[in-house]
Amino acid sequence: MQRNFEKRKVSVGTCARVFATPCVHEHACVRCSLLRPDPAQRARLEEIHDNLEARIVEAKREGWLGEVEGLQISYSGVKDKLAQIDSTLRRTAEATGLGMPTFGSISGRSSAP
Known part of the structure; x- marks a missing residue:
């Protein structure tokens, strides 16, 4: 079972597909809705x-229309993953710390003599 979880870790996050199922996207993780991107890998996703972007420009210039289509799908996927990371970071930053009550505040008495 541990090996299964180890195999879920990919370069930019974690794969959330069901146990013992094949990868239908042929490991094109940025295209996959099951990828849970790791916020620590944001810079790597920005590089991708x-x-x-550069490959799309080249493919259009060279007339590789089939290549353009595939690259644009991946490009949309990367933009989605970056948005997911940004959303996660915003939620984390907005979280309110409730603090831990002290014994005196919950018991009605103070610890001072």
């Missing part, structure tokens, strides 16, 4: 984003 920039690289895809």
Whole structure:
């Protein structure tokens, strides 16, 4: 079972597909809705984003229309993953610390003599 969880870790996050099921996306993780991106890998996703942008420009210039279509799907996926990370970071930043009550505040008496 531990090996299964170890295999879920990919370069930019964690794969959330069902146990013992094949990867239907042929490991094109940025395209997959089951990828849970790791906020620590945001810079890596930005590099992938920039690289895809450059490859799309090249493919259009060269007339590789089939390539353009596939690259644009990946590009949309990367933009989605970056948005997911940003959303996660915003929720984390907005979280309110409730603190831990002291014994005196919950018992009605103080610890001072």
